[in-house]
Amino acid sequence: MKLISDCLEIKHLDQYAKCSIDRIIVSLPHVSARPARVYTMEELKEIVKFAHELGLEVGVNMLNFVMEDDLDKFQDALLFCKDNKIDRIYFADMGVYWMAKEMKMEHLLIYQPTTLIASSQDANEYLRLGIDRVVLAREITFDDMKHILSHCHGCEVSVFGYNVMMHS
Known part of the structure; x- marks a missing residue:
């Protein structure tokens, strides 16, 4: 960690x-x-x-x-x-x-991308591009995060701090 x-x-x-x-x-x-x-x-x-x-x-x-x-x-x-x-x-x-x-x-x-990485399939697809890591969406449940982390290596999780949903 x-x-x-x-x-x-x-x-x-x-x-x-x-x-x-x-x-x-x-x-x-x-x-x-x-x-x-x-x-x-x-x-x-x-x-x-x-x-x-x-x-x-x-x-x-x-x-x-x-x-x-x-x-x-x-x-x-x-x-x-x-x-x-x-x-x-x-x-x-x-x-x-x-x-x-x-x-x-x-x-x-x-x-x-703030809200977009919500499954291990999402995460792994971007990682296949050669990207070092992806940041999981903050809106998913803790159980979903644990599931994704068990099926994907190369994820970051924000656990504290300013939470921005999106910008336009």
Whole structure:
């Protein structure tokens, strides 16, 4: 089991490590949905360096929907993630998957479509694409989660925190 938290302050990274947090999630302008805080690319470089020194993984929130006008922003964000050794990328729009696949980065992806992963068949179908993990829907029962987890390896479950149903 890994503990994952949004990164609210760069200065708190050492506290995250002391609390046994395994991965922090950071958000970038234009590509992140519902961010706890948005960081610039320069701030993110500092975060990645410090986090990795502390043994923390870094995940990037790329949960926004990809609109045609935003393709360059998403491609730039993916290139940044690749160049700066980001450990995981959370996404909800399959456009991000196709861009990442072209860059040979699909193994860094975690599919988090909020309400869509509600069965082991759903989860396994996305995992077959080479995606590292999927996040189960929060609306399913605990028994359903246990069933899915027993038939699928590569799932994350949100057990605490801000619960967003959907955005539009």
